[in-house]
Amino acid sequence: MILSKLAGRPFLLTAGLLTALALPWFVYPPVAMDILCWALFAAAVDLLLGFTGLLSFGHAAFWGGSAYVTGLIALHSGLPFPVAVLGGALFAAVLAVPIGFLSVRLRGIYFAMVTLAFAQMVFFVANQWRGVTGGENGLQGIPKEMFGLDLSDPFFFYYAGLPFILAGLWAAWRIVRSPFGWVLMSIRDNPARARALGYSIDRYKLLAFVLSAALSGLAGGVFTIGHGFASLQGVYWTTSGQAVMMVVLGGIGTLWGGAIGAALIVQLHDYLATAGFEETGIITGTIFILVVLLFRRGIWGTARDLIAARRARSSPAPETDRPKVEATV
Incomplete structure (x- = not known):
């Protein structure tokens, strides 16, 4: 696969980094921050769905749970926001241990449910825990401070939060390209053979689940600090569904596709909200259906396969594949 190979090459990674650095100059900074947070969330979901074969509709618990913990730390401790964000990611990872332990033994729709x-x-x-979480009102006025610096300007906060998102995306990239990632893919494709080779399938799934939750929590923490509040919407099941939709739109098992899906959905929501259109689900649902019907492997996955097929047709056959003609006298 040509694009999958290019994804590991320095120039494509450099292009992604430059895009992230330039994004707030072309997109409203809060929207640009949302795109990056959702991109990391989608990559975390794809780590399970695309590379382990586990469809989770429960990742809102880690995104939203981290949002509340991040907000509480920032509000009541006076610590800089990076500490609050890392605390939220740690909480998400800890929360994922019992949930994953009880879930990874299941497969398919049972795991999702x-x-x-x-x-x-x-x-x-x-x-229900209104004294801590604020209930329906959520947590308001979460500060954006780092070592005495006020980062209330969304443009400056974008570059303060960017390293956390890039670190999370880099971690996801390294995971899927490590020996651990290859084991996950073998479990996805043929769990019986992976078990026969001596791998503890449940243990690998649990570790993947916890890592995915930690990355989701990291994204949720940065998102919360950026918006200055944490609400029930973050832990509602539709948040998980939106992340899964981003992965499917961009391409399952690509990581890059999640970023494309996040950019598409976030930009579309922002455009429709600015235009005063409230039924955004109708538009996003229609786009989702069209992409699934026309691009079965998602936007990035389909482009990758088309380029690979075109390259294969244009490349000459290897010398070993050409028929040999023996000289006759």
Whole structure:
């Protein structure tokens, strides 16, 4: 696959870095920050869906749970926002251990439904524990401070939060290209063979689940600091569904596709909200159906396959594949 090979080459990674650095100059900075946070969230979901074969509808628990913990740390401790964000990511990873331990033994729709049930439990706790989470009002006025610097300007905060998103994306990239990532893909493609080779499937799935939750929590923490509030919407199941939709739109099992899907959905929501159109679900749902019907592997996945097929047709056959003609006398 040509694009999958290019994705590991320095010039494509450099192009992605330059795009991230230049984004707030061309897009409203809060929207640019949202794109990056959702891109990391989509990459975390794709780590499970595309590379481990586990469809989770419960990742809102980690995104939203981290949002609340990040907000509480920032509000009540006076610590700089990087500490709050890392605290939220750590909470998401810890929360994922019992949820993952009870879920990874299941497969297919059963795994998806169990993770959804756990996420709804987190939603119920957040809604009822009003003394801590604020209930329906959420947490308001979360500060954006780092070592005495006021980062209330969204343009400056973008570059303060960017290193966390880039670190998370780099971690996801390294995971899927490590020996651990190859084991995950073998479990996805043929779990019986992976088990026969001596790999503990449940242990690898659990570790992938926890890593995915930590990355989701990192994205949710930065998102919360950027907006200055944490709400019940973050732990509601539709948040998980939106991340899955971004992955499917961009291309399952690509990582890059999640960023494309995030940019498309966030920009579309912003445009429709600015235009005063409230039923955004109709538009995004229509686009989702069209992409699934026309681009079965998502936008990035389809482009990757088309370029690979075109390159294969234009490349000459290897010398070893050409028929040999023996000289005759």
